[in-house]
Amino acid sequence: MDAIDDANQLRETPKNEVISFFESTPLLKDAAEIEKSLKEFVDRNTSSSGNLNGKANRVVCIASGGTTVPLEKQCVRYIDNFSSGHRGAASTEYFLKAGYSVVFLYRRGSCQPFCSSLPDDPLLECFSVADDSSIEALFVDALHVETVKRAITENRAAWIITDSLFSSYFFVLNAVAEGILLKLPFTTIFEYLQILQLISVSLRDVGPSAIFFLAAAVSDFYIPWESMALHKIQSASGPLDIRLAQVPKMLSVLRNEWAPMAFHISFKVGDHLVLFDMSLSAMDVKDSFVRKYIIWFHDYNNNIETDTDILLAKATMALKKYKMHMVIANELSTRKEEVIVVTEQEKVTVRRDCTRAGAEVESPLVELVVDRHSTYIKKFDA
Ligand code: PAZ
DSSP states (O other), X not given: OXXXXXXXXXXXXXXXXXXXXXXXXXXXXXXXXXHHHHHHHHXXXXXXXXXXXXXXXXXXXXXXXXXXXXXXXXXXXXXXOOOOSHHHHHHHHXXXXXXXXXXXXXXXXXXXTTOTTSOOOGGXXXXXXXXXXXXXXXXXXXXXHHHHHHHHHTTOHHHHHHOTTHHHHHHHHHHHHHTSEEEEEEOBHHHHHHHHXXXXXXXXXXXXXXXXXXXXXXXXXXXXXXXXXXXOOOGGXXXXXXXXXXXXXXXXXXXXXIOTTSEXXXXXXXXXXXXXXXXXXXXXXXXXXXXXXXXXXXXXXXXXXXXXXXHHHHHHHHHHXXXXXXXXXXXXXXXXXXXXXXXXXXXXXXXXXXXXXXXXXXXXXXXXHHHHHHHHHHHHHO
16 A cells, blocks of 8 residues: 555645545534534543543544445445554553543454453443442343343353453443543544544644544545445456545645644554565465565565665655654564654664563553653643
């Protein structure tokens, strides 16, 4: 998805492209409800006494998971962008621990904060935390009763109830109940961009105390709604030719128009190492085509730049072009081990603490972000 980025990063996002994207986008069904919950969330967390989570009015919008591009209006098939949602979910945990309130804009079915090791299972929805912090079953409707019965038949209930991670789920329920975590789901690129716009407009008054932490993998191409087939595309008509339009680069619109005062962080992902690893491990190296491919790849790497150089060059370009405050560069294959934080002043490699079992790279990463965000806010206080 990144191949044409470099060329595009050299041109501004024309206003008419943005307008025509939104004009031809299917409208969000629950926009009014989302706006209402955002307003309540912002009011609750930006009072003169600070937010409900203890940090003076600091709010972060975390975008997580991949967006889809439907091929049909009555969608049967779609193009997906890879992201498990782990980065966004884990970062949400550390931001909450750091005292921020969090708007978690996530792909339905992707990893959830405090539950990233649990399945996204409707059984969990059948429980709640009582006032005395004990766990209560919520057999409030027929769906819940059915879900629990099915889980018991499938022998999953015992596992979930005895697993210690289950308690994490209640942390999330509590965070939502306390009003410091607002979860907003999306599936398609159309939903994602419309909700992101609603969030940014709602957070505008939070000014420099707001962070946009955009870890979602967002589609670069889409099929405009008006040229999309209504029903399932039939295979009987032979091979399928589809033409994808380019999604306007919304980062610059977000940065310059929707939330100009906020602290903006975007991500750049590289996959060069994965390509190389896959070619070695998953294919037969005796195959002459593959051998040629690997040799070409070696030459490409040796003669031009290293993978990291290419990735950092792209990250630096994105930093300048979109006026981001930080671009976080990561390779798909090593993303859980390390990331490189690129700012105007520095390039910092942040690594997971390998000496601690279960330590995640998001812990030191969020620590660094909070530190740089504090410096950013101070500039406005002066
Ligand atoms: O969601 P995950 O933990 O599996 O992966 C995280 C990531 C690689 C999607 C993220 O760190 C990232 O780089 N997001 C931006 C992706 C993009 O530019 O398309």
